[in-house]
Amino acid sequence: MSNSTLSSVSSDLRPRTAAMAGQPLLEINNFSTHYVSAQGTRVVRAVDDVTLRVNAGETVGIVGESGSGKSTLALSILRVLPTAARIVSGQLWFEGEDLVRKTDAEMQDVRGKRIAMILQDPMASLNPLFTIGNQVAEPIRVHEGADRPTAWRRARDLLKAVRIPSPETRVQQFPHEMSGGMRQRIVGAIGISCEPRLLIADEPTTSLDLTIQAQYLNLLRELQRAHGLALIFITHNLGIVAKMCDKLVVMYAGRVVESGPVSRIFNAPAHPYTKALLNAIPRMSDKRQRLTAIEGQPPDLAALPRGCAFAARCPEAFDRCRKESPPEFNFDGGRTSRCWLSTATTRSGAA
Amino acid sequence: MKQFVARRLGYSLLSLLLLSLTIFFFVRVTGDPAALLVEPGASEADIAAIHQQFGLDRPLWVQYGLFMVNLFRGDFGQSFYYQTPVFNLYLDRLPNSLLLAAVAMAFSLLVGIPTGILAAVRVGRFWDSAGKIFALLGLSLPSFFVGLVLILVFSVYLGWLPSSGFGGVWHILMPAFALGWYFAASHMRLTRSSMLEVLGSEYIKLARLKGLPQSLVIAKHAFKNALIPVLTLAGINLVLMINVAVVVETVFAWPGIGRLLYEGISFRDFPVVQGVVIMGGTMIVVVNLLVDIAYAVIDPRIRVET
Numbered sequence: 095m096s097n098s099t100l101s102s103v104s105s106d107l108r109p110r111t112a113a114m115a116g117q118p119l120l121e122i123n124n125f126s127t128h129y130v131s132a133q134g135t136r137v138v139r140a141v142d143d144v145t146l147r148v149n150a151g152e153t154v155g156i157v158g159e160s161g162s163g164k165s166t167l168a169l170s171i172l173r174v175l176p177t178a179a180r181i182v183s184g185q186l187w188f189e190g191e192d193l194v195r196k197t198d199a200e201m202q203d204v205r206g207k208r209i210a211m212i213l214q215d216p217m218a219s220l221n222p223l224f225t226i227g228n229q230v231a232e233p234i235r236v237h238e239g240a241d242r243p244t245a246w247r248r249a250r251d252l253l254k255a256v257r258i259p260s261p262e263t264r265v266q267q268f269p270h271e272m273s274g275g276m277r278q279r280i281v282g283a284i285g286i287s288c289e290p291r292l293l294i295a296d297e298p299t300t301s302l303d304l305t306i307q308a309q310y311l312n313l314l315r316e317l318q319r320a321h322g323l324a325l326i327f328i329t330h331n332l333g334i335v336a337k338m339c340d341k342l343v344v345m346y347a348g349r350v351v352e353s354g355p356v357s358r359i360f361n362a363p364a365h366p367y368t369k370a371l372l373n374a375i376p377r378m379s380d381k382r383q384r385l386t387a388i389e390g391q392p393p394d395l396a397a398l399p400r401g402c403a404f405a406a407r408c409p410e411a412f413d414r415c416r417k418e419s420p421p422e423f424n425f426d427g428g429r430t431s432r433c434w435l436s437t438a439t440t441r442s443g444a445a
Numbered sequence: 446m447k448q449f450v451a452r453r454l455g456y457s458l459l460s461l462l463l464l465s466l467t468i469f470f471f472v473r474v475t476g477d478p479a480a481l482l483v484e485p486g487a488s489e490a491d492i493a494a495i496h497q498q499f500g501l502d503r504p505l506w507v508q509y510g511l512f513m514v515n516l517f518r519g520d521f522g523q524s525f526y527y528q529t530p531v532f533n534l535y536l537d538r539l540p541n542s543l544l545l546a547a548v549a550m551a552f553s554l555l556v557g558i559p560t561g562i563l564a565a566v567r568v569g570r571f572w573d574s575a576g577k578i579f580a581l582l583g584l585s586l587p588s589f590f591v592g593l594v595l596i597l598v599f600s601v602y603l604g605w606l607p608s609s610g611f612g613g614v615w616h617i618l619m620p621a622f623a624l625g626w627y628f629a630a631s632h633m634r635l636t637r638s639s640m641l642e643v644l645g646s647e648y649i650k651l652a653r654l655k656g657l658p659q660s661l662v663i664a665k666h667a668f669k670n671a672l673i674p675v676l677t678l679a680g681i682n683l684v685l686m687i688n689v690a691v692v693v694e695t696v697f698a699w700p701g702i703g704r705l706l707y708e709g710i711s712f713r714d715f716p717v718v719q720g721v722v723i724m725g726g727t728m729i730v731v732v733n734l735l736v737d738i739a740y741a742v743i744d745p746r747i748r749v750e751t
Contacts, residue, residue: 174653202656202657202658206655206656213647213650213654218646218648219650220648221666221670222670223669233655233656236661237656284651
């Protein structure tokens, strides 16, 4: 009611006031998304009690193995979830507004305009039956009410910005006439088309070969600088995190097990899972014959064990880990860890 | 590719040959046409004269041979009953069948596609269940029963629509519905499943992530993609509609080729029955051949399969 008029009036002012007040751009508090089966008997805790902050212009990397809840978290932020998914608790504060409490119609003004997302598979993310120009111009027409010639002119400029050669002819072409790398750059162009404040990239380079990957990552960084974007980068590649990100969030079994500045986590990981992940990165200098792996499987998210979800695979686990789930410990000014061992770290950090 | 087309063409000709054999011998099992053409109590000599006139006194394999030779010349023979060439009879009736099929097809698409989309968008809810019931009834109720119920309700009780015959717009409504319901159900089910598949695709997810309103996501991005298999099926179904309307045309006395076939069977008019069945079979075989070739042109994996 009056709330919606208020938010529309102040939508231009809020980001600036938020930035001035030192408020994060996105603040996720104790957020959970569960998948509920049709009978309601099986509940999969895909995202469980996640707390996360993203500042304006910052790059946050989210890592974790498949099924750790990274993509569900990303889709939850934009509220584009499968029908079985339920946001069960928590808040998503974005530029001072709680996205969880927005109606679907209000979310349409957020999606693509204030928060954009790039999906994993460039071959499947473009509609095969419409031209590139049509698909790039579409959000500009919908969000800014631009007429067709204006939107198409902008689309050509965007293709130029993502280094697509001869954009004048490319806008007339269909997705099947382009390579995978080109299509992913086009999806990137769609992402930045309405100058969002936050771009979420869900494993955007997984299906690209290494050379194209490096080019694409450079492109994303340039776009980020040029447009002052905040970037959430979802990946399972810690090398990309080291290169791209300011902050790292490690997810395991739907929870954030460790978070903090990238350099500090890489130098001194607090959670045994993070340590294991960093140990698993192959190094050229390594004399060992075999790659290091983390033994065991992640737990079933529909039947989580009592205590810490990582305890069964953890080399440092002790009795308390199997009985009680550790809370999120804050330490070292801006780092968090969900591990009973971190209580000791906190003390040593303070001493 | 050439080999593929040649092989498919061979299969098609073989199917038609088997069809001609089957219909030729089956129609002769139904009885003696002369018995229906002479007055009761006619002499043996009269019946023999009729047999001789229609060539029914010759051995069966000679009759079949002559029938096939004439067929290759494009001659379907003379109707025993009407005493005119079967092909002319067929051409006289064909436009009526085409009209009925066109109206039934329009109905089946106008009903089948929107209900299919609605069912897919509201999957598992009221409209999906309502659509499933509509489809189940359409696929399982025989068309003669639907036709009789329609006549009972709209002609006998309400008196709104003429019960049978050929004429204005009002005459075609009930036969088109009775014929089209089955196909509406078949189009609805394919639209639903095709739409569900498309709605689960990544490009629909991206369309939603772009902030497009749900109506645009469905009407623009999903609809066009979901329609492709439905139109392929509709093309094949149109040929079926022209040729399988025997019961509907009989119930509503609609003067199409289905009714011609029914008359041919009643009068033991062998050339008419053979002609209508072979024409229908040819249409269906040709359409299937064209669809096979079109798929092979589109999808290279089909070409290597036998």
